[in-house]
Amino acid sequence: MAKxxxxxxxxxxxxxxxEEAVKVQELAWGMPEIERVPTHVLIAAARNGGVxxxxxxxxxxxxxxxxxxxxxxxxxxxxxxxxxxxxxxxxQGRGVGFRLKLAQREAALSRGLRLMRWTxxxxxxxxxxxxxxKLGVVIRTYVRSYYGEMLDEVxxxxxxxxxVAEWFLDSERVRAVTSAKRPSPTxxxxxxxxxxxxxxxxxxxxxxxxRVLGVRPGAELALVEIPWSVSEYRKEGRLDLLRxxxxxxxEVFERLIRLGFVDVDLAQDRRRRRCFHxxxxxxxxxxxxxxxxx
Numbered sequence: 001m002a003k004x005x006x007x008x009x010x011x012x013x014x015x016x017x018x019e020e021a022v023k024v025q026e027l028a029w030g031m032p033e034i035e036r037v038p039t040h041v042l043i044a045a046a047r048n049g050g051v052x053x054x055x056x057x058x059x060x061x062x063x064x065x066x067x068x069x070x071x072x073x074x075x076x077x078x079x080x081x082x083x084x085x086x087x088x089x090x091x092q093g094r095g096v097g098f099r100l101k102l103a104q105r106e107a108a109l110s111r112g113l114r115l116m117r118w119t120x121x122x123x124x125x126x127x128x129x130x131x132x133x134k135l136g137v138v139i140r141t142y143v144r145s146y147y148g149e150m151l152d153e154v155x156x157x158x159x160x161x162x163x164v165a166e167w168f169l170d171s172e173r174v175r176a177v178t179s180a181k182r183p184s185p186t187x188x189x190x191x192x193x194x195x196x197x198x199x200x201x202x203x204x205x206x207x208x209x210x211r212v213l214g215v216r217p218g219a220e221l222a223l224v225e226i227p228w229s230v231s232e233y234r235k236e237g238r239l240d241l242l243r244x245x246x247x248x249x250x251e252v253f254e255r256l257i258r259l260g261f262v263d264v265d266l267a268q269d270r271r272r273r274r275c276f277h278x279x280x281x282x283x284x285x286x287x288x289x290x291x292x293x294x
Contacts, residue, residue, distance in 0.1 A: 030152050
């Protein structure tokens with residue numbers, strides 16, 4: 001197995017590299033051709049202020065992952081919008097996505113941008129851990145059916161709800177989290193600190209069924225469970241359970257956000273295969289200035 005540091009991260013330059021990025025979309029998500037970002041769009045964005053970075057296998061020069069984004073404009077000014085990041089299956093879970101995001105952060109900062117945004121599925125444990133626990137994004141927005149019906153193998157069959165990741169690139173939180181060696185707290189450690197579980201689950205054969213418990217008045221720290229592995233539900237043909245998870249988490253995420261909570265981390269119990277989004281009731285300024293948040 002290649003070492004993590006051997007992967008080469010650099011901008012996509014040649015036409016063939018942009019073509020390879022389209023192929024990565026197919027391999028990473030099983031994405032049908034109609035839903036892939038085409039070569040000409042990637043090139044147009046990259047040559048007009050956008051960012052298109054690739055992760056290359058050093059021995060073969062093969063593109064094994066990429067990240068792609070462009071400048072967005074919001075009420076408070078411009079930001080970088082990261083539309084897509086994909087890594088081929090055999091390289092997933094080996095730190096490639098983390099390195100791509102750090103390189104994208106440097107590219108955005110070099111353009112004078114201090115905020116990056118993107119969306120991700122909060123039911124996906126790996127993405128939640130990367131974005132919250134390793135990159136230090138914060139979540140304050142939940143959007144139902146963000147992309148409408150999706151046809152790829154990762155998303156088909158359930159509503160395309162998404163959370164909006166906000167990555168404050170030069171904040172104390174982001175600097176601390178991206179350089180941290182200490183793991184996030186476990187669910188039991190957070191319960192010992194007074195965390196309230198707002199959504200948990202009950203066994204359903206080899207899987208689990210969500211159970212909404214609600215938000216206790218006065219809570220300052222809240223836990224929201226998600227599936228340990230969405231792919232296991234798909235393999236078992238239990239899209240009905242996945243849709244229950246989607247509905248339950250949507251209800252609880254929206255409720256917590258309305259009450260002033262911010263999603264800041266993912267707590268995992270690997271022995272029991274349970275994982276929880278961690279919400280704190282705090283202002284954005286408080287969250288960004290704490291390092292670590294706990």
